[in-house]
Amino acid sequence: MDINRLVRKNILELKPYTSARDIYEGDGILLDANENSFGSTFTEIEGLDLNRYPDPHQNDLRKIVSDYLSIRRESLFFGVGSDEIIDLLIRIFCEPGRDNVIIPEPTYGMYKVASDINNVESISVLLTDQFQIDFNEIEKVYNSNSKIIFLCSPNNPTANLLNKKDVARLCERYNSIIVVDEAYIDFSLKGTLIDELKKYNNLVILRTFSKAWGLAGIRLGYCIADFDLIKILFKVKAPYNISTLTRYVLSKAFLNSKTKDEYIQSIITERDRLKHQLETLKGIENVSDSDANFLLIKCKSPKEVQKKLMDKGIIVRDRSSQPKLEGCLRISVGSKEENDLLWDAIKNIL
Numbered sequence: 206m207d208i209n210r211l212v213r214k215n216i217l218e219l220k221p222y223t224s225a226r227d228i229y230e231g232d233g234i235l236l237d238a239n240e241n242s243f244g245s246t247f248t249e250i251e252g253l254d255l256n257r258y259p260d261p262h263q264n265d266l267r268k269i270v271s272d273y274l275s276i277r278r279e280s281l282f283f284g285v286g287s288d289e290i291i292d293l294l295i296r297i298f299c300e301p302g303r304d305n306v307i308i309p310e311p312t313y314g315m316y317k318v319a320s321d322i323n324n325v326e327s328i329s330v331l332l333t334d335q336f337q338i339d340f341n342e343i344e345k346v347y348n349s350n351s352k353i354i355f356l357c358s359p360n361n362p363t364a365n366l367l368n369k370k371d372v373a374r375l376c377e378r379y380n381s382i383i384v385v386d387e388a389y390i391d392f393s394l395k396g397t398l399i400d401e402l403k404k405y406n407n408l409v410i411l412r413t414f415s416k417a418w419g420l421a422g423i424r425l426g427y428c429i430a431d432f433d434l435i436k437i438l439f440k441v442k443a444p445y446n447i448s449t450l451t452r453y454v455l456s457k458a459f460l461n462s463k464t465k466d467e468y469i470q471s472i473i474t475e476r477d478r479l480k481h482q483l484e485t486l487k488g489i490e491n492v493s494d495s496d497a498n499f500l501l502i503k504c505k506s507p508k509e510v511q512k513k514l515m516d517k518g519i520i521v522r523d524r525s526s527q528p529k530l531e532g533c534l535r536i537s538v539g540s541k542e543e544n545d546l547l548w549d550a551i552k553n554i555l
Protein backbone atom coordinates (compact mmCIF):
# COMPACT_ATOMS: atom_id res chain seq x y z
CA MET A 206 0.00 0.00 0.00
CA ASP A 207 1.25 3.51 -0.77
CA ILE A 208 1.02 5.15 2.66
CA ASN A 209 1.60 8.61 1.19
CA ARG A 210 -1.70 8.37 -0.66
CA LEU A 211 -3.47 8.34 2.71
CA VAL A 212 -1.64 11.40 4.05
CA ARG A 213 -3.32 14.83 4.05
CA LYS A 214 -2.14 17.01 1.18
CA ASN A 215 -0.90 19.84 3.42
CA ILE A 216 1.21 17.36 5.42
CA LEU A 217 2.71 15.83 2.28
CA GLU A 218 3.66 19.32 1.12
CA LEU A 219 4.80 20.50 4.55
CA LYS A 220 8.32 21.87 4.85
CA PRO A 221 9.15 20.86 8.43
CA TYR A 222 10.92 23.08 10.93
CA THR A 223 14.66 22.72 10.60
CA SER A 224 17.48 23.72 12.88
CA ALA A 225 21.18 24.26 12.21
CA ARG A 226 21.84 20.99 14.03
CA ASP A 227 20.07 19.05 11.32
CA ILE A 228 23.16 19.70 9.20
CA TYR A 229 25.76 19.69 11.96
CA GLU A 230 26.49 16.93 14.47
CA GLY A 231 29.37 17.14 16.91
CA ASP A 232 30.82 19.30 19.68
CA GLY A 233 31.09 22.76 18.17
CA ILE A 234 30.50 26.18 19.68
CA LEU A 235 26.73 26.20 19.67
CA LEU A 236 25.53 29.71 18.85
CA ASP A 237 22.62 28.71 16.62
CA ALA A 238 19.62 28.16 18.93
CA ASN A 239 19.57 31.11 21.34
CA GLU A 240 20.24 28.86 24.34
CA ASN A 241 21.99 29.93 27.53
CA SER A 242 25.70 29.16 27.06
CA PHE A 243 26.51 30.07 30.68
CA GLY A 244 24.68 26.99 31.97
CA SER A 245 21.45 25.83 33.56
CA THR A 246 19.70 26.90 36.75
CA PHE A 247 19.19 23.21 37.58
CA THR A 248 22.50 21.67 38.60
CA GLU A 249 21.50 18.66 40.76
CA ILE A 250 22.32 16.09 38.08
CA GLU A 251 25.73 16.45 36.50
CA GLY A 252 26.30 16.22 32.77
CA LEU A 253 22.71 16.67 31.64
CA ASP A 254 23.31 19.93 29.74
CA LEU A 255 19.78 21.10 30.38
CA ASN A 256 20.66 24.48 28.90
CA ARG A 257 20.74 22.75 25.48
CA TYR A 258 17.81 21.57 23.39
CA PRO A 259 17.59 17.76 23.13
CA ASP A 260 18.37 15.83 19.94
CA PRO A 261 15.32 16.20 17.65
CA HIS A 262 16.17 12.95 15.84
CA GLN A 263 15.61 10.86 18.99
CA ASN A 264 18.80 8.89 18.22
CA ASP A 265 19.51 7.96 21.84
CA LEU A 266 15.97 6.66 22.44
CA ARG A 267 15.94 4.82 19.14
CA LYS A 268 19.19 3.06 19.97
CA ILE A 269 18.05 1.92 23.43
CA VAL A 270 14.67 0.59 22.31
CA SER A 271 15.75 -0.87 18.96
CA ASP A 272 18.53 -2.83 20.68
CA TYR A 273 16.09 -4.04 23.34
CA LEU A 274 13.44 -5.17 20.86
CA SER A 275 15.86 -6.24 18.10
CA ILE A 276 14.14 -4.08 15.52
CA ARG A 277 15.39 -1.40 13.11
CA ARG A 278 15.85 2.13 14.49
CA GLU A 279 14.07 3.61 11.51
CA SER A 280 10.85 1.92 12.58
CA LEU A 281 10.64 3.83 15.89
CA PHE A 282 9.10 7.17 16.82
CA PHE A 283 8.73 8.54 20.36
CA GLY A 284 5.95 10.77 21.67
CA VAL A 285 4.99 12.54 24.88
CA GLY A 286 3.07 9.48 26.01
CA SER A 287 1.35 7.34 23.42
CA ASP A 288 -1.45 9.88 23.68
CA GLU A 289 0.68 12.34 21.67
CA ILE A 290 1.12 9.75 18.92
CA ILE A 291 -2.64 9.08 18.74
CA ASP A 292 -3.14 12.81 18.16
CA LEU A 293 -0.33 13.05 15.58
CA LEU A 294 -1.68 10.10 13.57
CA ILE A 295 -5.10 11.74 13.37
CA ARG A 296 -3.53 15.03 12.29
CA ILE A 297 -1.43 13.33 9.62
CA PHE A 298 -4.15 11.23 8.01
CA CYS A 299 -7.52 12.87 8.68
CA GLU A 300 -8.77 16.00 6.97
CA PRO A 301 -10.92 17.80 9.60
CA GLY A 302 -14.60 17.92 8.66
CA ARG A 303 -14.16 15.33 5.93
CA ASP A 304 -12.36 12.15 7.02
CA ASN A 305 -13.29 9.75 9.80
CA VAL A 306 -11.78 7.18 12.13
CA ILE A 307 -13.47 3.92 13.15
CA ILE A 308 -13.38 2.89 16.80
CA PRO A 309 -14.56 -0.59 17.86
CA GLU A 310 -15.96 -0.17 21.38
CA PRO A 311 -15.88 -0.46 24.31
CA THR A 312 -12.27 0.75 24.32
CA TYR A 313 -9.83 3.42 25.50
CA GLY A 314 -11.47 6.85 25.44
CA MET A 315 -8.63 8.94 24.01
CA TYR A 316 -9.11 7.78 20.41
CA LYS A 317 -12.47 9.55 20.37
CA VAL A 318 -11.32 12.57 22.37
CA ALA A 319 -8.32 13.11 20.08
CA SER A 320 -10.63 12.85 17.04
CA ASP A 321 -13.08 15.34 18.56
CA ILE A 322 -10.28 17.80 19.33
CA ASN A 323 -9.22 17.63 15.68
CA ASN A 324 -12.77 17.97 14.37
CA VAL A 325 -12.51 14.51 12.84
CA GLU A 326 -15.59 12.30 12.90
CA SER A 327 -15.21 9.16 15.00
CA ILE A 328 -17.50 6.31 14.04
CA SER A 329 -18.17 4.01 16.95
CA VAL A 330 -18.86 0.35 16.16
CA LEU A 331 -19.35 -2.49 18.60
CA LEU A 332 -16.94 -5.30 19.37
CA THR A 333 -18.53 -8.76 19.52
CA ASP A 334 -19.90 -10.13 22.81
CA GLN A 335 -16.46 -11.72 23.33
CA PHE A 336 -14.94 -8.25 22.73
CA GLN A 337 -13.37 -9.26 19.43
CA ILE A 338 -13.43 -7.43 16.08
CA ASP A 339 -16.86 -7.59 14.42
CA PHE A 340 -16.20 -7.44 10.68
CA ASN A 341 -19.84 -6.92 9.75
CA GLU A 342 -20.05 -3.88 12.02
CA ILE A 343 -16.96 -2.32 10.45
CA GLU A 344 -18.05 -3.19 6.91
CA LYS A 345 -21.38 -1.40 7.48
CA VAL A 346 -19.77 1.96 8.28
CA TYR A 347 -16.44 1.87 6.41
CA ASN A 348 -16.13 4.35 3.52
CA SER A 349 -13.40 5.93 1.41
CA ASN A 350 -12.90 8.66 4.04
CA SER A 351 -12.19 6.13 6.81
CA LYS A 352 -8.48 6.76 7.37
CA ILE A 353 -7.72 5.04 10.66
CA ILE A 354 -9.15 2.08 12.60
CA PHE A 355 -8.14 2.21 16.28
CA LEU A 356 -7.72 -1.15 18.04
CA CYS A 357 -6.43 -1.87 21.50
CA SER A 358 -4.90 -5.23 22.46
CA PRO A 359 -5.06 -6.13 25.31
CA ASN A 360 -8.10 -3.94 25.25
CA ASN A 361 -8.83 -1.32 27.87
CA PRO A 362 -11.22 -1.82 29.71
CA THR A 363 -12.16 -5.39 28.73
CA ALA A 364 -8.62 -6.76 29.37
CA ASN A 365 -8.59 -9.28 26.49
CA LEU A 366 -6.24 -9.67 23.53
CA LEU A 367 -7.67 -9.31 20.04
CA ASN A 368 -7.28 -12.29 17.71
CA LYS A 369 -4.14 -11.79 15.62
CA LYS A 370 -5.74 -13.24 12.53
CA ASP A 371 -8.57 -10.71 12.73
CA VAL A 372 -6.15 -7.79 12.90
CA ALA A 373 -4.21 -9.20 9.93
CA ARG A 374 -7.46 -9.54 8.01
CA LEU A 375 -8.30 -5.87 8.68
CA CYS A 376 -4.84 -4.80 7.47
CA GLU A 377 -5.38 -6.73 4.26
CA ARG A 378 -8.94 -5.69 3.70
CA TYR A 379 -8.76 -1.93 4.18
CA ASN A 380 -6.68 0.83 2.60
CA SER A 381 -6.44 2.57 5.95
CA ILE A 382 -4.07 2.83 8.87
CA ILE A 383 -4.71 0.09 11.42
CA VAL A 384 -3.48 1.19 14.85
CA VAL A 385 -3.01 -1.50 17.49
CA ASP A 386 -2.45 0.02 20.91
CA GLU A 387 -0.31 -2.42 22.93
CA ALA A 388 -0.11 -0.33 26.11
CA TYR A 389 -0.71 -3.46 28.23
CA ILE A 390 1.12 -6.06 26.14
CA ASP A 391 3.80 -6.66 28.81
CA PHE A 392 1.18 -8.28 31.05
CA SER A 393 0.23 -10.79 28.40
CA LEU A 394 2.09 -14.02 27.82
CA LYS A 395 1.20 -14.17 24.12
CA GLY A 396 -0.01 -11.64 21.77
CA THR A 397 2.19 -8.87 20.31
CA LEU A 398 1.61 -8.04 16.66
CA ILE A 399 5.19 -6.88 16.02
CA ASP A 400 5.85 -9.75 13.59
CA GLU A 401 2.94 -8.64 11.42
CA LEU A 402 4.70 -5.34 10.71
CA LYS A 403 6.82 -7.15 8.12
CA LYS A 404 3.69 -7.98 6.16
CA TYR A 405 1.58 -4.86 6.55
CA ASN A 406 2.91 -1.35 6.04
CA ASN A 407 -0.43 0.12 7.17
CA LEU A 408 -0.06 -1.39 10.66
CA VAL A 409 1.06 0.88 13.52
CA ILE A 410 1.84 -0.54 16.96
CA LEU A 411 1.62 1.81 19.93
CA ARG A 412 3.51 1.18 23.16
CA THR A 413 4.01 3.09 26.38
CA PHE A 414 6.41 3.24 29.33
CA SER A 415 3.50 4.23 31.61
CA LYS A 416 2.42 0.73 32.63
CA ALA A 417 4.85 -2.19 33.11
CA TRP A 418 7.91 0.07 33.28
CA GLY A 419 6.29 2.20 36.00
CA LEU A 420 7.21 5.47 34.26
CA ALA A 421 3.85 7.20 33.77
CA GLY A 422 5.38 10.37 35.23
CA ILE A 423 8.01 10.83 32.49
CA ARG A 424 5.37 10.82 29.70
CA LEU A 425 6.96 8.61 27.09
CA GLY A 426 5.36 6.36 24.50
CA TYR A 427 6.46 5.10 21.11
CA CYS A 428 5.20 3.52 17.97
CA ILE A 429 6.67 0.91 15.66
CA ALA A 430 5.70 1.22 12.02
CA ASP A 431 6.76 1.35 8.40
CA PHE A 432 9.81 3.62 7.76
CA ASP A 433 7.83 5.97 5.49
CA LEU A 434 5.13 6.46 8.09
CA ILE A 435 7.76 7.11 10.78
CA LYS A 436 9.36 9.76 8.54
CA ILE A 437 6.03 11.59 8.35
CA LEU A 438 5.66 11.51 12.15
CA PHE A 439 9.11 13.13 12.42
CA LYS A 440 8.04 15.82 9.97
CA VAL A 441 4.97 16.76 12.01
CA LYS A 442 6.14 16.49 15.62
CA ALA A 443 7.23 19.51 17.66
CA PRO A 444 11.01 19.70 17.07
CA TYR A 445 12.13 18.80 20.59
CA ASN A 446 9.12 16.87 21.86
CA ILE A 447 10.97 14.50 24.21
CA SER A 448 12.81 16.28 27.03
CA THR A 449 16.36 15.61 28.16
CA LEU A 450 15.06 14.62 31.62
CA THR A 451 12.75 11.98 30.14
CA ARG A 452 15.64 10.56 28.10
CA TYR A 453 17.91 10.53 31.13
CA VAL A 454 15.34 8.61 33.20
CA LEU A 455 14.71 6.13 30.39
CA SER A 456 18.41 5.39 29.89
CA LYS A 457 18.74 4.66 33.63
CA ALA A 458 15.53 2.60 33.69
CA PHE A 459 16.86 0.33 30.97
CA LEU A 460 19.83 -0.51 33.18
CA ASN A 461 17.16 -1.77 35.56
CA SER A 462 14.96 -3.70 33.15
CA LYS A 463 15.05 -6.77 35.43
CA THR A 464 12.98 -4.79 37.93
CA LYS A 465 10.38 -4.25 35.22
CA ASP A 466 10.23 -8.01 34.67
CA GLU A 467 9.83 -8.56 38.41
CA TYR A 468 7.02 -5.99 38.54
CA ILE A 469 5.23 -7.78 35.72
CA GLN A 470 5.54 -11.09 37.54
CA SER A 471 4.22 -9.61 40.80
CA ILE A 472 1.33 -7.87 39.06
CA ILE A 473 0.33 -11.08 37.26
CA THR A 474 0.48 -13.04 40.53
CA GLU A 475 -1.63 -10.40 42.30
CA ARG A 476 -4.04 -10.20 39.36
CA ASP A 477 -4.71 -13.93 39.55
CA ARG A 478 -5.04 -13.89 43.33
CA LEU A 479 -7.48 -10.98 43.25
CA LYS A 480 -9.50 -12.57 40.48
CA HIS A 481 -9.92 -15.80 42.46
CA GLN A 482 -10.94 -13.88 45.57
CA LEU A 483 -13.47 -11.70 43.74
CA GLU A 484 -14.97 -14.74 42.01
CA THR A 485 -16.03 -16.11 45.40
CA LEU A 486 -18.30 -13.13 46.09
CA LYS A 487 -21.98 -13.72 45.38
CA GLY A 488 -22.55 -10.03 44.61
CA ILE A 489 -20.13 -10.20 41.65
CA GLU A 490 -21.65 -11.72 38.51
CA ASN A 491 -18.44 -11.92 36.52
CA VAL A 492 -14.73 -11.22 36.80
CA SER A 493 -13.00 -10.88 33.44
CA ASP A 494 -10.03 -12.97 32.41
CA SER A 495 -7.21 -10.50 32.04
CA ASP A 496 -4.16 -10.07 29.83
CA ALA A 497 -3.59 -6.65 31.37
CA ASN A 498 -2.92 -5.09 34.80
CA PHE A 499 -6.60 -4.61 35.63
CA LEU A 500 -9.79 -6.61 36.05
CA LEU A 501 -13.27 -5.82 34.87
CA ILE A 502 -15.97 -6.93 37.29
CA LYS A 503 -19.72 -6.99 36.80
CA CYS A 504 -22.13 -6.35 39.67
CA LYS A 505 -25.70 -5.13 40.25
CA SER A 506 -25.09 -1.53 41.40
CA PRO A 507 -21.66 -0.43 40.14
CA LYS A 508 -22.15 3.24 40.98
CA GLU A 509 -23.08 2.39 44.56
CA VAL A 510 -20.11 0.03 44.92
CA GLN A 511 -17.79 2.68 43.49
CA LYS A 512 -19.16 5.29 45.92
CA LYS A 513 -18.82 2.98 48.95
CA LEU A 514 -15.25 2.09 47.97
CA MET A 515 -14.47 5.77 47.53
CA ASP A 516 -15.83 6.46 51.03
CA LYS A 517 -13.14 4.04 52.23
CA GLY A 518 -10.50 5.87 50.18
CA ILE A 519 -10.31 3.27 47.37
CA ILE A 520 -10.76 4.61 43.85
CA VAL A 521 -11.91 2.35 41.01
CA ARG A 522 -13.29 3.24 37.57
CA ASP A 523 -17.00 2.99 36.73
CA ARG A 524 -17.27 1.76 33.12
CA SER A 525 -20.96 0.84 33.29
CA SER A 526 -22.10 3.52 30.86
CA GLN A 527 -19.92 2.15 28.04
CA PRO A 528 -21.58 -0.06 25.43
CA LYS A 529 -21.78 -3.76 26.43
CA LEU A 530 -20.42 -2.95 29.89
CA GLU A 531 -23.59 -2.67 31.93
CA GLY A 532 -22.75 -3.12 35.63
CA CYS A 533 -18.98 -3.01 35.06
CA LEU A 534 -16.23 -1.55 37.21
CA ARG A 535 -12.57 -1.55 36.21
CA ILE A 536 -10.12 -2.26 39.00
CA SER A 537 -6.37 -1.77 38.56
CA VAL A 538 -4.27 -4.48 40.20
CA GLY A 539 -2.46 -2.75 43.04
CA SER A 540 0.33 -3.80 45.39
CA LYS A 541 -0.36 -6.78 47.69
CA GLU A 542 -1.26 -4.44 50.56
CA GLU A 543 -3.59 -2.36 48.37
CA ASN A 544 -5.31 -5.47 47.04
CA ASP A 545 -5.81 -6.79 50.58
CA LEU A 546 -7.45 -3.49 51.57
CA LEU A 547 -9.63 -3.59 48.45
CA TRP A 548 -10.64 -7.17 49.22
CA ASP A 549 -11.56 -6.32 52.84
CA ALA A 550 -13.61 -3.35 51.66
CA ILE A 551 -15.41 -4.98 48.76
CA LYS A 552 -16.34 -8.19 50.56
CA ASN A 553 -18.06 -6.07 53.22
CA ILE A 554 -19.88 -4.01 50.59
CA LEU A 555 -21.09 -6.96 48.51
Ligand SMILES: Cc1ncc(COP(=O)(O)O)c(C=O)c1O
Nearest residue numbers: 286287288313361388413415426
Ligand atom coordinates in the same frame (compact mmCIF):
# COMPACT_ATOMS: atom_id res chain seq x y z
C1 LIG B 1 -4.91 1.67 25.97
C2 LIG B 1 -4.14 2.85 26.41
N1 LIG B 1 -3.35 3.48 25.54
C3 LIG B 1 -2.63 4.55 25.91
C4 LIG B 1 -2.70 5.05 27.19
C5 LIG B 1 -1.93 6.28 27.53
O1 LIG B 1 -0.58 6.03 27.49
P1 LIG B 1 0.47 7.19 27.76
O2 LIG B 1 0.62 7.33 29.24
O3 LIG B 1 1.71 6.66 27.10
O4 LIG B 1 -0.04 8.43 27.09
C6 LIG B 1 -3.52 4.42 28.13
C7 LIG B 1 -3.61 4.96 29.49
O5 LIG B 1 -4.26 4.50 30.38
C8 LIG B 1 -4.26 3.30 27.74
O6 LIG B 1 -5.08 2.67 28.57
